[in-house]
Amino acid sequence: MLNKDLKDYIDLVNKGSSDFLKKKVSLVTGGAGGIGTAICKELANLGSIVYICDIKEAKSLANEINAGYSDVRAIPIKTDISNKSEVKNMFEQILNENGGVDILINNAAVYGEPPLNFLEISYENFKKIISVDLSGAIYCTIAAIPHMIKKGWGKIMFTAAPLSSSGIPAPYLAGKSGFIGLTKFFSEKLKKYGIGTFAVVLRHIYTPMIKKVIESRNIDIKNAKKDLDKKSLTGRMATTEEIAKMFAYFALPISNHMSGQTILADGGISYLR
Amino acid sequence: MESMRELKGKNCIFLGANDSFGRELCKNLAKVGLNLGLIDFDHFDSLNLSNNLKNIGVKSISATVIPGKAISFEKAVARIIEYLGDLDFLICAYYFDEDISYENDEFHIDKLSMEKWDNVLEKWAGSYFLMIKSVLPHMLNKNKGKIIFTNLTSGYTGEGEGEGQLSGISSLYFSACSSAITGTMTSIAREIIPLGVKVNGVAFNPTLKRDDDRILNAFIFLLSDISYYTCGQIIRLY
Ligand SMILES: NC(=O)c1ccc[n+]([C@@H]2O[C@H](COP(=O)([O-])OP(=O)(O)OC[C@H]3O[C@@H](n4cnc5c(N)ncnc54)[C@H](O)[C@@H]3O)[C@@H](O)[C@H]2O)c1
Numbered sequence: 001m002l003n004k005d006l007k008d009y010i011d012l013v014n015k016g017s018s019d020f021l022k023k024k025v026s027l028v029t030g031g032a033g034g035i036g037t038a039i040c041k042e043l044a045n046l047g048s049i050v051y052i053c054d055i056k057e058a059k060s061l062a063n064e065i066n067a068g069y070s071d072v073r074a075i076p077i078k079t080d081i082s083n084k085s086e087v088k089n090m091f092e093q094i095l096n097e098n099g100g101v102d103i104l105i106n107n108a109a110v111y112g113e114p115p116l117n118f119l120e121i122s123y124e125n126f127k128k129i130i131s132v133d134l135s136g137a138i139y140c141t142i143a144a145i146p147h148m149i150k151k152g153w154g155k156i157m158f159t160a161a162p163l164s165s166s167g168i169p170a171p172y173l174a175g176k177s178g179f180i181g182l183t184k185f186f187s188e189k190l191k192k193y194g195i196g197t198f199a200v201v202l203r204h205i206y207t208p209m210i211k212k213v214i215e216s217r218n219i220d221i222k223n224a225k226k227d228l229d230k231k232s233l234t235g236r237m238a239t240t241e242e243i244a245k246m247f248a249y250f251a252l253p254i255s256n257h258m259s260g261q262t263i264l265a266d267g268g269i270s271y272l273r
Numbered sequence: 274m275e276s277m278r279e280l281k282g283k284n285c286i287f288l289g290a291n292d293s294f295g296r297e298l299c300k301n302l303a304k305v306g307l308n309l310g311l312i313d314f315d316h317f318d319s320l321n322l323s324n325n326l327k328n329i330g331v332k333s334i335s336a337t338v339i340p341g342k343a344i345s346f347e348k349a350v351a352r353i354i355e356y357l358g359d360l361d362f363l364i365c366a367y368y369f370d371e372d373i374s375y376e377n378d379e380f381h382i383d384k385l386s387m388e389k390w391d392n393v394l395e396k397w398a399g400s401y402f403l404m405i406k407s408v409l410p411h412m413l414n415k416n417k418g419k420i421i422f423t424n425l426t427s428g429y430t431g432e433g434e435g436e437g438q439l440s441g442i443s444s445l446y447f448s449a450c451s452s453a454i455t456g457t458m459t460s461i462a463r464e465i466i467p468l469g470v471k472v473n474g475v476a477f478n479p480t481l482k483r484d485d486d487r488i489l490n491a492f493i494f495l496l497s498d499i500s501y502y503t504c505g506q507i508i509r510l511y
């Protein structure tokens with residue numbers, strides 16, 4: 001006999017949509033970006049109300065998502081996550097409108113404006129990038145915990161990157177690797193409240209961010225894409241939709257037994273190093 | 274031991290000399306013969322320590338820096354190098370040992386504070402950044418230098434002790450900042466090791482005793498040339 005969660009999950013994989021997350025509220029930071037958009041669409045498809053948190057306008061993305069359903073599933077919430085009071089207001093608004101956050105996906109990040117190499121980067125720039133890439137996620141997580149404790153359930157996720165990533169600027173890597181300590185720490189402290197924590201560790205996904213990284217190195221984009229595709233054991237970069245499915249897995253009750261996990265989803269690149 | 278003789282008379286800047294761990298390590302490094310420039314956020318103990326180190330027979334001087342203020346780091350480094358005459362090593366060993374989310378050893382999830390995080394980040398990772406920025410021109414000028422930083426094993430385990438053992442010690446701030454330091458230093462190491470400046474780290478279990486022999490052994494190993502090919506590594510002391 002299959003357990004109910006597993007049976008539902010298999011149904012979901014077969015059918016492609018479900019109402020698993022019907023009464024759940026998700027918050028995706030950087031929700032209007034490459035990976036964030038795919039995560040928002042995936043969670044909405046699972047029935048969740050999804051707050052699209054981004055520093056840029058996300059109304060058209062919300063409209064696009066909502067057009068596919070009879071109910072409102074996507075709500076844009078323009079917030080700069082590096083600003084503590086904006087973060088506090090955002091959580092207050094979600095609490096008032098929909099009873100608080102069940103699923104938090106800490107996905108927003110900036111690669112930063114050059115110069116980013118250590119010899120040239122200023123402390124101000126270092127601080128500015130970390131304030132989004134690491135502190136922003138910490139602010140959101142601190143604000144989300146009381147909502148989840150009240151509900152007796154919750155999922156907190158981080159979009160991380162491997163330490164072995166080559167040539168990655170210090171403040172960006174500080175954020176990406178900081179998530180690994182956070183995931184472990186919170187798993188131990190929050191499990192008793194029914195809250196699970198996960199870091200999905202990515203390397204190359206074809207999004208506006210990776211295009212910016214390529215451009216910053218003055219490399220031809222087409223050749224760079226081919227090179228990155230070749231680096232992966234799978235022969236190509238992962239799509240944002242594939243990555244979104246991993247986040248969805250951790251959002252679903254089927255992963256309730258898991259926590260504190262750092263999952264490497266890099267097409268095997270790290271295996272080759 | 275050959276490695277200890279090799280260190281005699283070398284000049285080292287030490288960030289974080291004021292806490293009990295820093296003091297103990299500085300005394301042991303002075304016994305090995307290192308001249309030490311002590312840096313911390315206040316003069317609370319480093320003046321005394323500096324005098325104690327002189328009694329051991331090495332050169333020593335102390336200076337203060339202001340968290341987040343690049344110019345204060347640059348000035349402190351310039352003053353120390355002028356006094357010591359040269360610079361071989363930088364040790365960044367700042368360590369936070371208070372956590373407002375604990376009360377009587379009990380962890381309180383409702384006491385997690387965004388402001389406290391900002392403070393830890395600036396004092397800890399921020400000071401490592403500014404310290405390295407300030408010493409680097411001197412080291413690059415001479416194409417030599419070794420940088421050793423410390424953080425906590427909780428950056429890997431989320432916890433105080435070895436993998437799988439839940440001691441309950443550690444905090445949001447320590448775990449996040451320690452793993453952020455690992456990322457920052459990995460990135461810096463990749464850039465500056467090819468320029469001749471070595472970077473390695475030592476991660477402590479927060480419950481490690483200050484006088485544990487392994488601490489000095491790890492530092493001597495990384496400061497001496499036995500570890501010549503050890504680059505961008507972090508020795509974890511569980
Ligand atoms: N694309 C990759 O190859 C790759 C690899 C490893 C990790 N990642 C991580 O995946 C996540 C998503 O990246 P992406 O590739 O979709 O990048 P992206 O640039 O397309 O998306 C990032 C989004 O974050 C938003 N954002 C930036 N600053 C913000 C702030 N202060 N407050 C709120 N929102 C803000 C941006 O507006 C953007 O929409 C990031 O955390 C990134 O570090 C990406």
